[in-house]
Amino acid sequence: MGEQVRAVALRVTEGRGYELTDVEVKRDRSGYLIRIFADKDGGIGLDELQVVSEEVSAILDAEDPIPASYTLEVSSPGLDRPLRTEKDYRKAVGKLVKLSSYDVVEGRRHWTGRLTAFDEGVVSVTLEKEGGSVARIPFDKIAHGRLEVEF
Numbered sequence: 185m186g187e188q189v190r191a192v193a194l195r196v197t198e199g200r201g202y203e204l205t206d207v208e209v210k211r212d213r214s215g216y217l218i219r220i221f222a223d224k225d226g227g228i229g230l231d232e233l234q235v236v237s238e239e240v241s242a243i244l245d246a247e248d249p250i251p252a253s254y255t256l257e258v259s260s261p262g263l264d265r266p267l268r269t270e271k272d273y274r275k276a277v278g279k280l281v282k283l284s285s286y287d288v289v290e291g292r293r294h295w296t297g298r299l300t301a302f303d304e305g306v307v308s309v310t311l312e313k314e315g316g317s318v319a320r321i322p323f324d325k326i327a328h329g330r331l332e333v334e335f
Contacts, residue, residue, distance in 0.1 A: 185209065185249055185250060185251070186207070186209040188247070188249035189207055189209055189218055189244070189249065189250070190204075190207045192240055192243045192244060192247070192249075193207050193220045193222075193236075193240055195243070196236055196239045196240050196243070197220075197222045197236060200232070200235070200236070201224065202222045202223065202224045202228060202232070202236070203222065203223050203224060204220070204221070204222055205221040205222060205223050205261045205265065205272075206219075206220075206221040206261065206266070206268070207219070207220055207221070212255075214253060214255070215250075215252035215253035215254050215255070216250055216252060216253070216254040216255070217254070217255050217257070218244075218250075218254050218255065218256045218257070219257045219258075219259070220236065220237075220240060220256070220257070220258045220259075221258075221259060221260065221261040221265075222236055222258065222259075222260065223260050223261055223265075227260070228260050233258050233259060233260065234258075236258050237256060237258040240256065240258065241256050244256070263331065263333045264330055264331055264332065264333050265330060265331050266328070266329065266330045267281065267329035267330055267331065268329075270302065270323065272329075273299065273302045273307055273323065273329070274302050276299050276331060277299050277300065277301060277302060278298065278299065278300075279298070279299055279331055279332075279334075280296070280297070280298055280299075280331065280332040280334050281295075281296070281297065281298070281299045281309060281329060281330065281331055281332060282294075282295070282296045282329070282330055282332050283295045283296075283307070283309065283321060283326055283328070283329045284326070284327050284328045284329075285321060285325045285326055285327055286325055286326075286327045287325055289319075289321050289322065289325055290319055290320070290321075292319075295309050295311065295319050295321065296311070296313070296332065297309040297310050297311040297312055297313070297314075297319070298310045298312055300318065302323070305322060305323045305324065306320050306321065306322055306323065307320070307321045307322075307323055307326065307329075308320050309321065
């Protein structure tokens with residue numbers, strides 16, 4: 185069911201030139217909660233998110249892949265968006281990030297700094313608050329990553 189919802193969301197977002205950044209399908213007391221996160225270069229507006237919501241809802245109602253009632257939420261991933269794919273990390277080069285790893289890497293499991301490179305499966309982060317040292321974390325060891333909001 186989750187893959188069917190993702191396929192519908194991808195069809196709608198790509199058809200409009202947007203990027204599908206994430207899809208969550210969760211069971212709750214009243215049925216299912218479906219969250220779709222979309223974006224585009226320069227940011228996505230409320231009117232654009234509303235159109236995505238209407239189109240996805242119409243397709244889900246017609247194709248009926250969900251065995252119960254559902255609530256659909258469509259939003260942008262926000263300024264502190266999660267980093268999940270290699271593409272996300274490549275796009276985030278130059279930005280402030282916060283990372284956590286599954287295992288200890290270079291003596292630690294958490295880093296906050298400027299993502300300076302993504303090469304050959306390794307994320308390089310300059311730890312600006314720690315004298316500018318560079319941490320190199322294998323992409324396959326990263327459990328969670330997200331952009332940090334800069335003011």
